[in-house]
Amino acid sequence: MIRLPLVLFFSAGLFSVGVYGVLARRNAVLVLMSIELMLNAVNVNLVAFSQLLRDTILAGQVFALFVITVAAAEVGIGLAIVILIYRNRETINIDEVNLLKW
């Protein structure tokens, strides 16, 4: 039996790795993957809470399924935008995508 705090620390760690990835990585695809990591950290949380609370309608687990679906849709649109940028600029380094600034 894995105790709850362990799971919560694990998911908080996973989320932090994702945040670090978004802030530190310059490649748009890797940023996208880091965002996925953050969403999956939340999924771990949701399932763990659902188990702990003995939720009879399993709201947490159902919500995790929704999140997986949304994450898939997000990747679809994200990669499409990355391709669009690549066609226009021949780079997906987000530091070089800088036409707009004050």
Add this chain to the structure above:
Amino acid sequence: MIAQISPPELDFLPVAPELVLAGGGMAIMLAEAALPRVTSRVLLIASLLIVAGAAGITVALWGWDGEPTVLAGMVATDRFAVLIRGVLLAVAAIGAVYGHHQFDRAGERRPEFFPLLLFATTGMTLIAAASDLILTFLALEILSLSLYVLAGFSRRVTASEASMKYFLLGAFSSAFFLYGVALAYGATGTTSIGGIARALSGPSEGLPLAMVAAALLAVGFSFKVAAVPFHMWTPDVYQGAPTAVVGFMSAATKVAAFAALIRVFNVAFLPLSWDWTPIVGVLAAVTMVVGSLLAIAQTDVKRMLAYSSIAHAGFILTGVMAANQEGIASATFYLVAYALMIVGAFGVVLLVSGDERTSLSSYAGLAVRSPLLAALLSLFLLSLAGIPPTAGFMAKVSVFRAAVDAGHTWVVIVAVLASVVAAFFYLRVIVLVYMKEPEEELQPDRSPLPALTVAVPAVATLVLGVFPGLVFGLLETASIFRW
């Protein structure tokens, strides 16, 4: 150990506007694929009919006297949701006309614009009525995903850049939002907004966790409403995205996200209001000051309006932090007024500069070239600055009064100072328009249909400025949440 799950009673009438919008969007998408030669004008008329249908059902829902929530507690049926839906549908209709005009004039065939606009509107109206955090998140994603695509809806390189920045920061912020939802679920054992309020109003072990959850949800919402320090995407996206899309999203996204924010914080986290009002107050003060100060430095009209929209997020938060019915009513009135003036202001920008000539200097002498557009622009800018007799003035007065009545005088002092600073950059544009000689050959668009569309929010801005009771009368019942 599987509990007996009884299927919930399904009453679809309160979500009928969303069903019409989403169904209509899909129908237009299919029609466009099946009949490749259908013109943009036909699609525009079809979209307007769909929006009108949804609006008709929305009006009928005003008199709803059934359950406070339907579909297993997912959708609220209160009048707040109805009022916000009405505003959003009006903005969507105006946005559809703008989009049709812009792409038609550029000679681009973009039939996907209308379905995406309708899907975005579906998400927005749904988030206003969501009474469960699961639905709030899903609606947030529906509207965001549609808007990421719409922001890149142009061949210009800047549009794809705007789309990418919006996407990366938007997805980043929804992850924070989602983490907040998960912690709220862990703290209270439910994702229902009313259920969270019930769990938190008694003694609860999950209180620290609930506070962290409220903070994370505030971060997620702050990104969507463009509150400082989560505003970085706003100027870039507003400048890069097609002007017609910006007109729609600047008004509608803010209304929808604020509607959800108001509901979540004034229902679910109302028992914690002592903890979150000071934080929202600081957020509001910083947003107003930074938005107003940075707007002064702008040389591009779309960026200037973006910073102005950031500053307005701060004013609306001032109303939200009152955390009572007066605060809700004043913030909602502000949302209505803000939606009207910003959608109108971007409409004028669309007609004067399109996507290309958006530098402020190209507005010099606009009054000579087109007195009508100059007058409309001045009206919207005066309203954004909060000068009577416009809706912007009444909106500012009402949020200030709500905040003072709730005892937050210091925020109102900051807000008044920020308004003074903000008046400077709005009036500077009016001076340019009326008192400078035109420097370059400026050819404003003289098409009648969009000009007529811009006139609608202009009239509404004046009418609400003179008769604010028209909306405040509705808000007497529309500022009460039922859950």
